[in-house]
Structures are given as structure tokens and as C-alpha cells.
Amino acid sequence: MLGPSAHVDTFCRDNLPAPEDQPDYLLDAFPYPDHMNAAYELTDRMVEKGFGDRVALVGQGRSRTYAELAQWSSQIARALVEDYGIKPGHRILIRSANTPALVACWLGATKAGAVVINTMPMMRKKELMQYLDKAQVQLALCDLRMLDELEACLGDSATLEHVVSFDGTAGFNGALDHMAARQSTEPFWVKTGRDDVALLGFTSGSTGVPKATMHFHRDLLVIADAYAKEVLNVQPDDIFVGSPPLAFTFGLGGLAIFPLRFGASAVLLEQAGPAQLIEIIERHKATICFTAPTAYRAMLLAMEEGADLSSLRCAVSAGETLPPPVFEAWVNKTGREILDGIGGTELLHIYISNRFGSAQPGSTGTPLTGYIAKIVDDEMNEVPRGTPGHLAVKGPVGCRYLEDARQTTFVRDGWNLPGDIFTQDEAGAFHFASRSDDMIVSSGYNIAGPEVESALLAHPDVLECGVIGVPDEARGAIVQAHVVLRDGVAANESTAMELQEFVKATVAPYKYPRSVIFTTALPKTESGKIQRFRLKQSEDCAGAFTPNEDAPD
Structure with a gap:
């Protein structure tokens, strides 16, 4: 049963999945009041708690305190309501790279009671139109340096009325x-x-048609009060950095919600590749980093060349499963573990x-407090420990697609099915095997x-790699590795055979x-996640090396 609503525009609540199609929610550990505004809790409430003079955000050459951020976001909220007619429940799309202004706009829109869609700055008109149409967006906020694609949508969108620039x-x-x-x-927020x-967090499906995941005000605080508190033990003197865009929920949590919930600071970069991350960790003495395994490999190389990353007390890896060699090399180099985890836009x-203290290579760990998980077969029966199967999860948050038939695929019998194949060991820890659609079946x-x-x-010669299955007449499919070698290593048949052995x-x-294909770079998302589907689409297999088919397996 849903609690009371302040939404005048009921579009989102009207388009929630039917109650029977939603997952079960385990909320006992998170007793929030009936009325709450997540943006108020992350700003004005923190000022009330005495954090007003502490730095909340760093970026674009200046710092913003909690008091400044609270005032800034309240001014934006008032402007949205008084100058642009925003009503609680209206959808607002935001287009920007990672900057303090983006965070202020997100907070301001949330204070105004709007439903926010954060988008990637690299998106083009076609993609933006899909978001605008599906969410029936009335107003968009856009960094003035990237207005063109959104302004091109004004004449074609049935609902978009304003594109408003910010600096x-x-x-x-x-x-x-x-x-x-x-x-x-003065403080301003809708109750x-x-x-x-x-x-609304958008995620693309295998069909290319985006799905919009719907998240409540309570959900935005749950992820901080669960993961950030329990696992990271965030303290006010922590400084967060990371590569994921705030348009991704991984980035929104790790670079905005988590630090702001506990009075810590975040350093934001518009471009946050490994080189930039290394530089800001050194300069700002960052303590918590969110990025993908490929970036941690680059950091290891940088440390070999003298980079000082000793301020990091916590390295969080997600988006890709953390390869054991990266985990082990990080521990050997820093004396600290990388914390691997699994999440997703739907949850x-x-x-x-x-x-901390119990991380193991090749393990994703155990559920957070308030969550439960199990491994099931295709009929939702739990399988024995050590047997691969579908990961099923319940917790205080869960999948709610905006008017989408794929809801009943992701949620079954009250469980969320993220689409991952896992095993669970006798000690209860979960181990990633593959995405459900990425298992390679070769000769059975x-x-x-x-x-x-x-x-x-x-x-030691492999810098990065991506492995996919490619069709094969004799075996159905074969394993194909796309490999980036370290500088100075020959990309030839001899090296390929050495790697195979x-x-x-x-x-x-x-x-x-x-099949081994040497390449100079792997296709990745802006958060550093390898895009294996692009490897599968590649027709350029020049330089592929295959062994003698008579060689024994």
C-alpha cells in the first residue's frame, strides 16, 4: 500500500506496475516518515545537523559548502515553481556532465517535487526524444555548452515546453x-x-528500447543508509571521487547521495578517466573511489610509476565483475581490498x-542488511550451493518499470531477477559467473x-581483455578473446598461442x-564498462589468431 502523495501531476503513480507485478519490499530496517523530501534531507537537514560550513562539493575550480548548496538548490526550486510553473509530479530532464551545477539542479528539481531524469551529455536527439516521449517531460535543464541536441527536440516533442540553460x-x-x-x-521544499x-533511471534493453525505472524518495536514502553506512562506514572527513556519470545511478549514489547523506565531500570531474582520477586523488587526498576494474588496473600501473594513492581507504568496484588478478594485485600493492559489489539501475x-576484512578474490560478497538473495533455476526453485543459477533478490528497493511489459520478466514471485548467473558457496558468499545472456555454449x-x-x-603481458562467444559451425560457438597487450609486446601468433596455453x-x-584478436583499445561506456555487444558486432577480425584444430583441449 502506497503512502500519501504530494504529486499534483499523478503520471508516475498512475503508471507504476500493478501491485502484483512489483517485488516484495523489505522495509522493516528503514522506518521513514510518511512525508519526506530526499533533497531536503541531503542539504538543509545536514545544515541543521551542524554541517553548514563543511565542504559538500568541489568542482569547476571552486568549493561549495553544505549551507551554500542548501541555499542554491532552494533558489533553483523556487525558480522552477515560480518562473516555470513546475508542479509536484512534473518530470524534469537534466543534461550535463558531472559538475556541482548538475547536483544543484537535481536537488532543486527534487525539492520542487519534480521527478528527475538525469541524462548523459553524449546523448543525441534520437535518444533524448525516447526519454522525453516515454516520461512525457515538460521541462529540461541543460548545461549551456550542450544545448543543441535538446533544443532540436523542442519542435518534435509532444510535451517538452522549455529548455532552460544553466552554467x-x-x-x-x-x-x-x-x-x-x-x-x-530561505529553505524551500515540497513535503x-x-x-x-x-x-526515473533509464536503462537500455537488448531490444534497444529504453526502460525507465521508478525510484521513490525513500529509495534515495535507503541506498545510503544501507550500503554507504554499513559497508563504507562513511565519515564526515571522507572525500569521494569516481568516474561514473551522475546520470548513472551508480554515480548518483557514489558521488552525490552517499557523501551528502553523511556530511562528507565529493570532488566532481567532467572527464574522469584513469589519468584524471589519479590526479585528483593525489591532489585532494581522496579517501573513497568509485570506478570500474579497468580503471583500477590503470591505477596499478600508475603506482608502479610513482603515483601516490595512499590516501584511499576504500576502492569500490562495480559495473563489471572484479577479476581476481586485479583484486590480488591491488591488495599486494596497497595492503587494502577492493570492495566488489553488484547493483543495477532497477535496484x-x-x-x-x-x-572490509573479509573480501575475497572472485567473490561478490553477501547481501546488505535488509536484503536477501538466493540462486534459482528457470522455475524459481532454489538450487544447491555451488550450482550455477539465476540470482534472485529482495530488499527495501526493487524494480518498478514505467509502463513496460518487461516488468514481469524482471520480477517473478516477488523476487527481482537482475539477469545474472551466480553461484553461492557453503559460507553464503555469492560468486558471479556471467550475465544470463552472455554464457558461451561451446560443444555442449x-x-x-x-x-x-x-x-x-x-x-603479465595482458593489459585488458574482453571475452565473447562467436558462432562456429562445428562447435556452435567458440570463445574469442579481444586483448590489449602491454607496450612492447608483439601482437603476433606466438603471443596468441602463449596466451592460449x-x-x-x-x-x-x-x-x-x-580465437585471439589483438586490439589497441576495448569499447567502453563512459563509466569504464566494457561493451561486449560491440565486440560481437565487430566485423574486423583481421589479426585473429587460432590454434591448430588438431591440438588437444
């Missing part, structure tokens, strides 16, 4: 900046219901994670691509890559 460079040149500056700095939708953030053998990747990454000696021989 992401810490300047004062956007229309929203001028409107907000005229508003009072939304805890079960009012606050955020907003991480729900299974390793913990089930081969998990990440396991082959881990084996390859243990070879190395894999055979590391895992079951039938899992070795029968």
Missing part, C-alpha cells in the same frame, strides 16, 4: 542562474511522500557486496566469459580462447 562552469550565464539569483535563499517517485545501487560446455577474462588478466594451464582447458 556548468561555475559562471552565471544561464537563464536558470539569473532566475534563481532573484529568489530567496513529498516517501512513496512519491523522485527519480538503484549495490545490494550485494564484500566487506557452458563457459563463463568473465572466468576466461580473469585467466587472461593474470598473464596460459589459459589452459589456469582453468579447464576447454575454456581457452580458440
Whole structure:
């Protein structure tokens, strides 16, 4: 049963999945009041708790305290309501890279009771139109440096009425900046219901048609009060950095919600590749980093060359499974563990994670407090420990697609099914095997691509790799490895055969890559996640090396 709502525009609540199609929610550990506004809790409430003079955000050459952020976001909220007619429940799309201004706009829109859609700055008109149409967006806020694609949508969108610019460079040149500056700095927020939708997180399906996941105000705080409190033990003197865009819920949690919930600071970068991350960790003495395994490999190389990353007390890895060789190399180099975890847009953030002092290579850990998980077969029967199966999860958050038939695929019998194949060991820890659709079946053998990747990454000449299955007339499919070598290593048949023999000696021989393609870079998302589907789409197999087919497995 949903609690009271402040939404005048009931579009989101009207388009929630039917109660019987939603997962079961385990809320006993999170007794929030009926009315709450997540943006108020992350700003004005923190000022009330005495954090007003502490730095909340760093970016674009300046710092913003909690008091400044609270006032800034309240001014934006007032401008949205008074100058642009925003009503509680209206949808607002935001287009920007990671800047303090983006965070202020997100907080301001949330304070106004709107439902926010954060989007990637690289998106084009076609993609933006899908979001605008599906969410029936009335107003968009956009960094003035990237207005063109959104303004091109104005004439074609059936609902979009305004594209309002803001200055992401810490300047004062956007229309929203001028409107907000005229508003009072006194606290302002709509007393939304805890079960009012606050955020739409879009995620693409295999069909290419985006799905919008619906998250309540309570959900935004749950992920902090669960993962960030229990696992990270965030303290006010922590400084967060990371690579994921705030448009991804992984980034929104790790670089905005988590630090702001506990009075800590976040350093934001528009471009946050490994080189930039290393530089800001050194300069700001960052303590908590959120990024993908590929970036941690780059950091290891940088440390070999003298980079000082000793301030990091916590390295969080998600988006890709963490290969054991990366975990082990990090521990050997820093004396600290990388905390691997699994989350997703549907459940907003991480729900299974390793913990300090008990993290193990190749393990994703155990469910957070308030969550339960199990491994099931195709009929939802729990399988014996050690048997691969579908991961099923319940917790205080869960999948709610906005008017989408795929809801009943993700949620079955009250459980969320994220689409991952896992095993659970006798001690209760979960171990990732593959995405449900990424298992390679070759000559009747089930081969998990990440396991082959881990084996390859243990070879000293391999910098990065991505493993996929490709069609094969004789075997149905074969394992193909796309490999980035360290500088100075020859990309030739001899190296390919050396890697194949190395894999055979590391895992079951039938899992070795029968095709090896050397490349200078792997396709990745902006958060560093390898795009294996692009490897599968590639027609350029020049330079592929295959062994003698008569060689024994």
C-alpha cells in the first residue's frame, strides 16, 4: 500500500506496475516518515545537523559548502515553481556532465517535487526524444555548452515546453542562474511522500528500447543508509571521487547521495578517466573511489610509476565483475581490498557486496542488511550451493518499470531477477559467473566469459581483455578473446598461442580462447564498462589468431 502523495501531476503513480507485478519490499530496517523530501534531507537537514560550513562539493575550480548548496538548490526550486510553473509530479530532464551545477539542479528539481531524469551529455536527439516521449517531460535543464541536441527536440516533442540553460562552469550565464539569483535563499521544499517517485533511471534493453525505472524518495536514502553506512562506514572527513556519470545511478549514489547523506565531500570531474582520477586523488587526498576494474588496473600501473594513492581507504568496484588478478594485485600493492559489489539501475545501487576484512578474490560478497538473495533455476526453485543459477533478490528497493511489459520478466514471485548467473558457496558468499545472456555454449560446455577474462588478466603481458562467444559451425560457438597487450609486446601468433596455453594451464582447458584478436583499445561506456555487444558486432577480425584444430583441449 502506497503512502500519501504530494504529486499534483499523478503520471508516475498512475503508471507504476500493478501491485502484483512489483517485488516484495523489505522495509522493516528503514522506518521513514510518511512525508519526506530526499533533497531536503541531503542539504538543509545536514545544515541543521551542524554541517553548514563543511565542504559538500568541489568542482569547476571552486568549493561549495553544505549551507551554500542548501541555499542554491532552494533558489533553483523556487525558480522552477515560480518562473516555470513546475508542479509536484512534473518530470524534469537534466543534461550535463558531472559538475556541482548538475547536483544543484537535481536537488532543486527534487525539492520542487519534480521527478528527475538525469541524462548523459553524449546523448543525441534520437535518444533524448525516447526519454522525453516515454516520461512525457515538460521541462529540461541543460548545461549551456550542450544545448543543441535538446533544443532540436523542442519542435518534435509532444510535451517538452522549455529548455532552460544553466552554467556548468561555475559562471552565471544561464537563464536558470539569473532566475534563481532573484529568489530567496530561505529553505524551500515540497513535503513529498516517501512513496512519491523522485527519480526515473533509464536503462537500455537488448531490444534497444529504453526502460525507465521508478525510484521513490525513500529509495534515495535507503541506498545510503544501507550500503554507504554499513559497508563504507562513511565519515564526515571522507572525500569521494569516481568516474561514473551522475546520470548513472551508480554515480548518483557514489558521488552525490552517499557523501551528502553523511556530511562528507565529493570532488566532481567532467572527464574522469584513469589519468584524471589519479590526479585528483593525489591532489585532494581522496579517501573513497568509485570506478570500474579497468580503471583500477590503470591505477596499478600508475603506482608502479610513482603515483601516490595512499590516501584511499576504500576502492569500490562495480559495473563489471572484479577479476581476481586485479583484486590480488591491488591488495599486494596497497595492503587494502577492493570492495566488489553488484547493483543495477532497477535496484538503484549495490545490494550485494564484500566487506572490509573479509573480501575475497572472485567473490561478490553477501547481501546488505535488509536484503536477501538466493540462486534459482528457470522455475524459481532454489538450487544447491555451488550450482550455477539465476540470482534472485529482495530488499527495501526493487524494480518498478514505467509502463513496460518487461516488468514481469524482471520480477517473478516477488523476487527481482537482475539477469545474472551466480553461484553461492557453503559460507553464503555469492560468486558471479556471467550475465544470463552472455554464457558461451561451446560443444555442449557452458563457459563463463568473465572466468576466461580473469585467466587472461593474470598473464603479465595482458593489459585488458574482453571475452565473447562467436558462432562456429562445428562447435556452435567458440570463445574469442579481444586483448590489449602491454607496450612492447608483439601482437603476433606466438603471443596468441602463449596466451592460449596460459589459459589452459589456469582453468579447464576447454575454456581457452580458440580465437585471439589483438586490439589497441576495448569499447567502453563512459563509466569504464566494457561493451561486449560491440565486440560481437565487430566485423574486423583481421589479426585473429587460432590454434591448430588438431591440438588437444
